[in-house]
Amino acid sequence: MTKNLTPGPYTALISGLLFPVHELLKKHRTVAVRKRMEETQYWSPERLRALQLERLRALLVRAGSKSPYYRDTFQRIGFDPAAITSLKDLERLPLLDKPTIRAHSDGIRAEDAGTLARFNTGGSSGEPLIFYIGKERVSHDVAAKWRATRWWDVDIGDREIVVWGSPIELGAQDRMRAVRDTLLRTELLPAFEMSEAKLDSFVARIRERKPRMLFGYPSALSHIARHAEARGQRMDDLGIRVAFVTSEKLYDEQRAQIERTFGCPVANGYGGRDAGFIAHQCPAGSMHITAEDIIVETLDQQGQPVAPGEAGEIVVTHLATGDFPFIRYRTGDIGVLGSEQCACGRGLPLLKEIQGRSTDFLVARDGTVMHGLALVYILRDMPVVKSFKIVQESLDLTRVQVVLEQPLDDAIRAQIVKGFRARLGAEVEIEVEQVPEILPEKSGKFRYVISKVDSRA
Incomplete structure (x- = not known):
């Protein structure tokens, strides 16, 4: 965090008691995972890589034992997951893509997985995907997002406006969800429709709500910001501390527009329902990879690793997906890994650049x-x-x-x-x-x- 501000009493109650109880009732280990991540984020790169290797070996051993698809794959190529000694051993395994998941969905699922939740990708890549995840994966993804949120001196329970468009969220506004959002002080504005009247109502609601944070598509938040500016409506006097953006490529002009209009920094996030919470920007400006949970490779068109500083396809292995393994999963995005350390002091590796995600x-x-x-x-x-x-x-x-x-x-x-x-x-x-x-x-x-x-x- 840039500062250590003391949260208000309501935010402290929500983040310290009510939300942890909510996660406990859902049988998620979110709180424990987040607390652990707030320690490991300051580990040295070497120590983090050792943690990744330990967790990778456990994931691969379970996949080779309990996932029919990976059991057959490992036997076919002569791969012994218990014998890996380096993260580079991961390169011996085939890449996983959406057609493969669609063709082998039942076989990828671990035989001891139990009940899994069905998820969809957003489809902005042009290849929609249906897949399944378990409570371990949900706990880790929520914890990673929560940790990154707290980097910006905001927390669960602070007033939040979410400008979003997924029917998964928009279709879940039943009584229990409405009660939960009210308690968490989160309000959802549907991003699909951007008529003049809707934009006027969005601007008015944000001014009335005075949120501590915004969350949404960069295109949607910048669209609202342009509209407010065109109307001559000031929005930088509301006390908004940060605007979190994700799900699309963030362009420089969008960042500038949002920061100018709302008077707050923009924190970029990168990930997806399928690949997980891959990276998030810290207040020092770097995009930190969630290294405790995710191994990121960048590969050329022949599937070979490229050096840090060179562009390649982003391929991820999510270490908390034993129930439905995502091992060397091709995101279809192009990115550049960094080799330097961030001034914030965190040892988490850096994703210097993300290319190729945008919808009109x-x-x-x-x-x-x-x-x-x-x-x-x-x-x-x-x-x-x-x-x-x-x-x-x-x-x-x-x-x-x-x-x-x-x-x-x-x-x-x-x-x-x-x-x-x-x-x-x-x-x-x-x-x-x-x-x-x-x-x-x-x-x-x-x-x-x-x-x-x-x-x-």
Whole structure:
């Protein structure tokens, strides 16, 4: 933390008692994991690597014993997980990607896993994924996020505005969830719709709420910030300490806009439902990898490691995923590892640069501006959809390319058209085309949501 501020009595009650009880009732070890992480974050890089090796060996031994997919894989390549002596031994194992998980979901699951929760990826990569995680993984991910939150002198129980769009969150607003959010002083604003009226209401609510922290997509928070600035509405007098952003690439102009308008620093976060809470920015400006839980590799196109300072695909092994192992999982993102130490004193390794995650805003027929994920989520929850690309040609026409597990039929087409028209307008033409693969742009980069309609018009 930059300072050691004493939390208010309500925040201390929530973070010190009510939230720990909440996690205990859910049989999560979140509190113990977070406290341990607040010690290990200051360990030396060598000591952290030793911890990673110990946990990696335990993960691989269990995978080789209890996961049919990995048991067969290890036997086929002659790999003995108990015999590993270095983190580099991980390079002997094959990479794990979304098609492999889809094809071997039952086999990847550990035979002693018990009841697991079903999760979906956000799908902004163009390849939605259904997978499963256990309580150990949830405990570690929540703990990692909680630790990083506390770096910025805010805590669970401080007033928070969340600008988000996932139907997982938006669909969970039942009575118990509403009670929990009220106690935690968290308020959710749906990020899908960005009409002038909605933006006015968001600005008004943030001013009324006076949150201590913001959380959301960088595109959504910067969109709200631009709107407030255009309205001549001051937002830097509310006492907001930090704006946490994640789920998309953070651009320099977005950071500058959010910081200028809200008068607070922006803390970038990187991760996902599948890969876990990979890295978070500290107040000194560095993106620290959650090394206690995650091993990050950067690989070239041939799958070989690249040196720190060079760009490569980010591949992660999550050490708390014994129930449904994520070992050498390809994120599809490009990043650069750092070799230096951060001035904050933490020994956690650095992720210097993240490339390639961005979704556009879309404009409905009536002029409503919405986040690109509004359409992504329709496709990502259809197991038959392997990958996709959405191009909004005009207010009247949106084209969808899909790679499917089976031939495109009237039922699949109707489901996509119905979902898209519910967002874009009943009169909008939706063209659905089945293709063998999604092709990259001329630049070589992949974009899965493209709007040719100016959302600022």
